[in-house]
Amino acid sequence: MPSMPSNTENQGTNEPTSGTSIQENASSTTALLFSVRFGVQILAWTAILVVLVDSVAAANGMTLSKQPRESLAVPQWLYLATGGATIGASALLASFVTDRALIYSLHSRSVTLPSMPAIRRWTGVLGRTFSVLALCLVVYLGYTGPQLPSASLTILVTFVGVRAGLPVVTYLIGNPWPVLNPWRALTTILPTGFYEYPDSFNRWPAVAGILTLVWIEVVFPVSTVPSVLATGILGYSLYTIAGAMVFDSDVWFEHADPLSVLFRFYGAVAPIQLRDGSVVITLPGSELAQSDVVTDFSDIAFIIALIWELTYSGFITTTAGARAITTVVESPLGTMIPATPLAILTYTGLFVTGYVVFLGAYWYAGVIARRLTDTYVTSRSIALRLAPPLLAIAAGYHLAHYAGLLVSLSPALTMAVVSPLSPPANPLVLAPPNWFTALSIAFVLAGHLLAIWEAHASAYDLFPSRLAAIRSQYPFVFVMIGYTIISLWLLSLPGATAPYLG
DSSP, X not given: OOOOOOXXXXXXXXXXXXXXXXXXXXXXXXXXXXXHHHHHHHHHHHHHHHHHOSSEEEEESOGGGTOOOEEEEEOHHHHHHHHHHHHHHHHHHHHHOOOHHHHHHHHHOEEEOOOOHHHHXXXXXXXXXXXXXXXXXXXXXXXXXXXXXGGOHHHIIIIIIIIIIHHHHHHHTOOOHHHHOHHHHHHTXXXXXXXXXXXXXXXXXXXXXXXXXXXXXXXSOTTTOHHHHHHHHHHHHHHHHHHHHHSOHHHHHHHTOHHHHHHHHHHTTSSEEEETTEEEEEOTTGXXXXXXXXXXXXXXXXXXXXXXXXXXXXXXXXXXXXHHHHHHHTSGGGGTSOHHHHHHHHHHHHHHHHHHHHHHHHHHHHHHHHHHHTBSSXXXXXXXXTSTTHHHHHHHHHHHHHHHHHHHHHHHHHHHHHSSSSOOXXXXXXXXXXXXXXXXXXXXXXXXXXXXXXXXXXXXXXXXXHHHHHHHHHHHHHHHHHHHHHHHXXXXXXXXXXXXXX
16 A cells, blocks of 8 residues: 655655745646646547547447447447546546545555455365366367357357456456466476576566467457367466476466466456455555556566557457458558468557557656656656556456456356256357447446556655656556547447458
8 A cells, every 4th residue: 555644745856845835836836737738638639539439339249259349329428528537537636636644544444354264275275176177178178069159168168257257356356366277276286496487587478478368369260169269278278387387386377377467467456355364355446556566567568468458459340440451451462462361460560569559658658757757766666656557447448348248148158157068059148238338438437547546646655745746647647548548439439350360
């Protein structure tokens, strides 16, 4: 949680240490200027949205399975109000919430549950046993079970259960992955720790792993052909078990395994936390203000990957994304390179380029923040400290992308789990009501607002000066708004099937 409020407001900055009235006037002036600037931006963004958005649709569906998304018309005023409220709330939080005692009080509120070691021990045993059996069944049925995607336990468990449902549970409630990780359970009976994990690796193997998994998910038919997915699961199993055996198992799953790192970061958003062996209930997102959530640039790279992969998968399944890919494939390059390889190269180039742009934008925000604050705090330290709140944005994006999928295919998943060897040929698929799809915008907005609040708390914990804390947030607020505007724009586009990947 943020540190206790201090009476020293100017330590570590180049501001004068005397002249209280001057400092108060400067603080008021800065807050007023900040509000005015953002007020102008509200009008500017509203004007831009009025010009660019004629009719708005909230898109939803199984994006990574390359299925077209259904669209729902949303009133234009609602969409514009969403964008305006996002920016207005950012200004409000950064301009008026300057009471350190209040910030500390909100982040220190928690309830510690009684320790029940016997229940925790048996929960761990049952969870590990169940997960290993489930892994074996999922792989087996991928080869021998039905090959219809909506009836395959392998595809439904992987995409509806693990890809969509489990992250939702993780950031809304708490992280269950340490108990449900089948690969970690298997490594408990295997020899591990032959080599020491290099400190220079940090979490870069996890970054490379998550980006590779997303690329495979887009390029290969893992979400439509159960046997291909089963092969992919086997490959991932061999990779992560081998890594845990070569290095220490605890170190591997803490730093290098992409799924473990993913659930660990999403779990930081949740209200239920595990601290020193005790279960603690806090306000949602309070953990994001902790200074130990992100400790290296590789952590930032992983968090940006979570945001970008959802943005990317949303883009390629819109009409704009499909048109962009088709334009490249049908260009003169198409006469020299076959359509499918060229399409894969285009998807890959777009994926890598967009990720670099997203990551570079955030890192440059840290550089600008250092110039604005004019303190001894480095740009790297500022970027590390304000990175955890981005997890709230990632959670909002994920919920917006997968809530409809989770509701639609949960009956099919239930039927496949109840009867895995002979699921119904035509499983029940629900159609969420129209208003449910419109919640996508609300999920994106909620994630953004939580991120702004936690970034505000982190800045006040990092900088003793109120002025420096407020100034440090300027570039990051702009980056967060940019991420959110892009996501809202994608939600406004009608869905389409990703071309050349069938």
